[in-house]
Amino acid sequence: MSQYLIEAVISCTLLGFISGFLGNFLVVRKMALFGDMIGHAVLPGVCIGFFLSAYEKNIFFIFFGALGAAFVANALHEFLSNKLRIKPDASLAINLTGFYAIGSTMMAWLKDSGKAGQTGLDRYLLGQASSISREDLSFIAVLTLIIVASIFIFYKEIKAACFDYQFSKASGLKPQVFLIFLSSLIAANVIVSLQAVGVILACAFLVIPAATTVFYSQKLLSRLFLGALFGALAGFAGAFFSLSDANVPTGPSIILVSAFVFVLSGIFGPENGWFRKKLGTWKDKRQHQTEDFLRCAYYFYEKSHENKAQLEGVFKRSGIKNPKLFERIRKRLVRGKVIKMNGEDSVSLTDKGLTLAADMVRKHRLWELYLVQMMNFPPERVHANAERVEHLITDKILKEIEDTLSNPDVDPHGKVIPSLNDLRKHGVPGY
């Protein structure tokens, strides 16, 4: 790869780093659309900068032209939403599309003048990493340093302003100053990333990597770095793909990578990821089925005073409908040495199994008693509820119930509530 392409890839990686970093502030402040407005609104500024620099693609002219346009758009948005009482989302949409329309018209004029075509002004629409020059790279690097340094220097003020504006203002932390400062940094970031992702997708570069962090951390500081990491990854991979196939503009390529990371994180992310949630439900369900199996085996033991239960009976009583599932649970329990088989169709609880089963039955019956005594449920209506709640009673709750009911021995249906003492009395081995 040539020196020149390496520089382009480095630029996109840096841009991703800084966008993912700053984008977090848009996400926590619920201002993603603001980023979109800035992204689109800079287009007329880019054209003016281009025109003023006499059709040379001079980064300084273009940067300050775009920054000016961003400020005008922001001021107009404030005016529309605060003074004219247009709802903020409508005002953002008006500015976003309005400025983009002005920008594209200007662009068409510039193209007509015949000089824009060669210098690639239209690359600002969807981005083209190959148009990033060495001069641009140094500019991007300096800006990255400035942004990261200033966020850290004023981290506590910016955090307070984002979290609780009223408190910050009343305490003299000057949130208005810091939020304007933050918006300016975001605008500057959007402008320098235009050559990589273009005006249309600029907002996605800020928002998607930052939104991805929601699936990993609940800490703002970790989210800043994770966002930077995801952004850098997208910038690097996106630029790489786009540069290896000249037909793909860099913007869509980068955004596709970050969207892919977002989807993967949504599925596998440790915080609220879909898979984690499902896994939790699966585990609970499995646990409940195991507990149901044991409780039923215990029921037969209690009835016949013999630690032996017919599989057929346990299956019918357990409420598990699917015979194959029941078979899987049985095998799992045998492997876990919780039950042992007596020939083909009968099972016994091991010591471990007996303790677990007695614990379940105790919870079940205590809960039934609690419903009847404390909540005045009729005894014939508590069983179904106890079937579900027994799985959810923790040791702490169990202790509370025991204390509230002062350690009863019999449930509302006259059945003995097993306790450690009971198990000893009944001669259960191991007690």
Place this chain on the structure above:
Amino acid sequence: MKVLETIDLTVSYKKVPAVWGVDFHVPQGSFVGIIGPNGSGKSTLLKACVGLLPLSSGSLNYFEGKTLKESRKRIAYLPQRESIDWDFPINVLDVVLMGCYPKLGLFRSPGRAETRLADLCLDKVGMLDFRSRQISELSGGQQQRVFLARALAQQAELYMLDEPFSAVDAKTEATILEVIADLKKQGKSIVVVHHDLFSVAKNTDLALLLNTRRVNFGPTSEMMTKENLEETYGGQLESFAHVLFESAKQ
């Protein structure tokens, strides 16, 4: 000493006054309740006092002749709980540490001393066990107690609390009252915006009855008259005011 005195304070939204020509003051070490019906300008008054809303006319006098700007570090303001996004990625300890920000000034981060102070404040409101919890996992009452802990961490002299008792559980209400009593003992002053008349009648030293204009201001026991309450809560609510008055008397 008067820690706060307002003179002819008027605050307007779009040229319509929400608070009109209000005079009241907060003597040092007192607990002042601001009461009035919905839309009577209670929170507006408080916000104007801490500089969140511009004054249309009138003036604020802090600590006998100081301006608001000079007094900011001596005042702790507790916004309404609803003004915050409770999904913000931040934990309980970090929220309370924010109370230390004003005194730290620019460029300094909270350190060990601040963490100790924050823990102490969390302990006072019974939330120390929750210090590393995300704020999104808290109940409404717990959120309010964390907010109060942050105000305590400001180590102010005047505490301005906007509806701290709104929609909280009994335990939280008791904790807040305890903390306020404790602050009073240390000679600090407290202003509370409150919608519950009974609680105000029972707990505060001074009461400001507000209905855009000041209806009356003075020792709480003298304020709870039928005439005052009727005027505050409006003619159409006469019977309601009567009930309130009868209950407040008891």
